[in-house]
Amino acid sequence: MAREVSTGRKALVTAVAWGIGLLIFFPILWTVLTSFKTEGEAVAPHPSFLFFDWTLENYETVNARSDYLLHFWNSVVIALGSTLVGLLIAIPAAWSMAFVPGRRTKDLLMWMLSTKMMPAVGVLVPIYLLARDTGLLDTRVGLVAVLTLVNLPIIVWMLYTYFKEIPGEILEAARMDGASLGSEILYVLTPMAVPGIASTLLLNVILAWNESFWTLNLTAANAAPLTAFIASYSSPEGLFYAKLSAASTMAIAPILILGWFSQKQLVRGLTFGAVK
Amino acid sequence: MATQASRITGRLMLSPAVILLLLWMIVPLAMTIYFSLLRFNLLMPGTEAFAGFENYQYFFTDPSFWPALANTLTLLLGVLAITVVGGIGLAVLLDQPMWGQGIVRILVIAPFFVMPSVSALVWKNMLMNPVNGLFAALARGLGLTPVDFFADVPLASIIVIVAWQWLPFATLILLTAMQSLDQEQMEAAEMDGAGWFWRFLHLTLPHLTRAITVVVLIQTIFLLSVFAEILVTTNGGPGTASTTLTFLVYMQSMLQFDVGLGSAGGIVAVILANIVAVFLMRMIGKNLEG
Numbered sequence: 001m002a003r004e005v006s007t008g009r010k011a012l013v014t015a016v017a018w019g020i021g022l023l024i025f026f027p028i029l030w031t032v033l034t035s036f037k038t039e040g041e042a043v044a045p046h047p048s049f050l051f052f053d054w055t056l057e058n059y060e061t062v063n064a065r066s067d068y069l070l071h072f073w074n075s076v077v078i079a080l081g082s083t084l085v086g087l088l089i090a091i092p093a094a095w096s097m098a099f100v101p102g103r104r105t106k107d108l109l110m111w112m113l114s115t116k117m118m119p120a121v122g123v124l125v126p127i128y129l130l131a132r133d134t135g136l137l138d139t140r141v142g143l144v145a146v147l148t149l150v151n152l153p154i155i156v157w158m159l160y161t162y163f164k165e166i167p168g169e170i171l172e173a174a175r176m177d178g179a180s181l182g183s184e185i186l187y188v189l190t191p192m193a194v195p196g197i198a199s200t201l202l203l204n205v206i207l208a209w210n211e212s213f214w215t216l217n218l219t220a221a222n223a224a225p226l227t228a229f230i231a232s233y234s235s236p237e238g239l240f241y242a243k244l245s246a247a248s249t250m251a252i253a254p255i256l257i258l259g260w261f262s263q264k265q266l267v268r269g270l271t272f273g274a275v276k
Numbered sequence: 277m278a279t280q281a282s283r284i285t286g287r288l289m290l291s292p293a294v295i296l297l298l299l300w301m302i303v304p305l306a307m308t309i310y311f312s313l314l315r316f317n318l319l320m321p322g323t324e325a326f327a328g329f330e331n332y333q334y335f336f337t338d339p340s341f342w343p344a345l346a347n348t349l350t351l352l353l354g355v356l357a358i359t360v361v362g363g364i365g366l367a368v369l370l371d372q373p374m375w376g377q378g379i380v381r382i383l384v385i386a387p388f389f390v391m392p393s394v395s396a397l398v399w400k401n402m403l404m405n406p407v408n409g410l411f412a413a414l415a416r417g418l419g420l421t422p423v424d425f426f427a428d429v430p431l432a433s434i435i436v437i438v439a440w441q442w443l444p445f446a447t448l449i450l451l452t453a454m455q456s457l458d459q460e461q462m463e464a465a466e467m468d469g470a471g472w473f474w475r476f477l478h479l480t481l482p483h484l485t486r487a488i489t490v491v492v493l494i495q496t497i498f499l500l501s502v503f504a505e506i507l508v509t510t511n512g513g514p515g516t517a518s519t520t521l522t523f524l525v526y527m528q529s530m531l532q533f534d535v536g537l538g539s540a541g542g543i544v545a546v547i548l549a550n551i552v553a554v555f556l557m558r559m560i561g562k563n564l565e566g
Contacts, residue, residue, distance in 0.1 A: 005373045014374040020366065021383035024443065028386055030410065031398050042407040046415070092289030099322065100286035108294065110561055115301045117553035119501050121522045121547035125529045125539050126307035149300040156293060181282065210391040212504035217530065229509050231393040243402060248394045257387035260382050264314065267452045271490050272560050275449050 028252070035059070035245035042241035058246035068247065071229035076249075077140050078215070078225050079208040082147035083201055086155045089148070090199065094159035096191070113272060116153040120213045131218055140222045146218065147208050155204055158269045162196025179273065198259065199265035201256055206266075209255050226251040305546070311539035318533035331540035338537075343516040344524040351435055351520060352499050356492055359437040363446030363491065364484065368476070371454045371535070381451075388444035392504035399437045399510045400426065428512045430518040435503055442498075446491045453487035454480070486559075493556035500549050521545050 014174050034042050036054045039046075062068050070172065074212075097105045105172030128137070166189065174188045212227045229249055233244050257268070267275055315327040336342060341450070370381060386396065403410050404425040412422035425433040455478065465475050501522055506512060512519035512527065525545060529538025 010373055010406065011377070013369070013372045014376065015375050015378045016371050017372075018376065020369070024440070027395070027398055027403060027440070028390065030402060031394075032375040034402060045413065047410060047413055049367075074476050088295050093293035096286035096289040098519070100282050102283070102286070106561075108290075110557055112297055113560065114553060114557060115297050117304070117497055117549055117556070118301065119522065119542075119545045121501065121503075121525045122542040122549075123304035124542060125311055125535050126304040128530070129307075129535075130304070149296060152293060152297060152300075172528040180537045181285065206389060210389070213501060214390040216283050216393075216504060216507065225393050227393050227504065230391070230397060231504060233397055244397060245403065248398060252390050252394055255391070256389045257388060257544055261383070262454075263381070263385060263448060266388075267449055270445070270494060271449060275453055275490055 038113035367450035
């Protein structure tokens, strides 16, 4: 039975919800708009909302600085790299816990989760010194390694909750039909696991892209991803609002779009399956 | 049903993840504990010496320690209050029938995907700047004196920025929980003449309890580690007005190169986080049974 709602009430709810939604979204909208202004208009005492001379010069300026592209590329490599390595390690682990559970599987899962609870600052010094002494400080390889480990528990957990939903009877049926373990994984499990793996990949790329403790502390000029590059704008020099906006817009746009596609997975991934 | 062979295969598939996480957890933590017992400054190599609990003593008697602890808790509780209350409100609102629900959802969720350094810089420069910021322009338009947010109310300003980033998370999770609310029960209560507020208090809130707990616990884990927002906006200042424990440890180890002292602070942070973690683990563990 669908609930009857008066049009008047629906209109009111719509107006309030859109108002609040736009208010929350406003800082992002304002950044995007400012990125199309000239520096002069960006700091005008009476800022204009839409009626200014739209320009792309800030994007050109930011892109012309070759280091912007380097940092963008660093972000891509670090976010994708740590996610793919993480998946490579986590898929077999999650598979085994979901389909060949032992008596200790639950404890193991909880223990993996507990490693995520450790505040980063508690291991900042040793990780920094280890990275320095192994020459991995300010390298993409070093950051990929650290972020892989930081997010591995979330990857394992997400995959586990997805794999858990694949009915075990299908595997038994395949086994009775004489499928070997290899073909069982390849032809039966993989097709069913692909959506779960894809969601995990998406969420983890977002988390790694925005990770801001290790990326800020372990990088300098060479391997700094966008998080660290943009943080370096924190001491303003001259007129830079419009360029800052352009750099920011480019840094958040890809993830914003990915994020909107992954709303559902976000809930599951970030609550470790406690809310679905 | 698992055969011996598949059990062994399972173990093998599990071991890389387990071994890596075991190393990741034990090695650095053991090193931090070890460093915390040393007199160890990176600027004075070769002078390391066993110091017992001296570093802990210094850390607790550091004039920045109590303000940092107070700031950590204020930030935590402030952000939690805003996001939980706001999140419940938004979840209830967004659950109503309306036009363009999907788009409103997208608008509300967006801040969560903005990287911390970008949101901190945008708020600092374009909104809260006392000269060129939009808030200053609005204040002038209303004939008021613009507020210098990061000088006058640094911690409150950071709370606003962090709450803006986490409100979407709370909303999204509470909204997901709302959608599993039993509609028939709601309608039955409505037909029995129960008012909106009664239904919210006796049906909606109890249904959301579990999700609220999860939101509080998970946010706590992340909020104890807030870093970029402080680094970019105030650098912990003015004075210690916006220094948190995480930031204090960062300053001691990365700026003053006092590895011993920073490590002791790190261990204190770990203990603090563990107290929270125990509760969170229990919640999630309970769910695993079902």
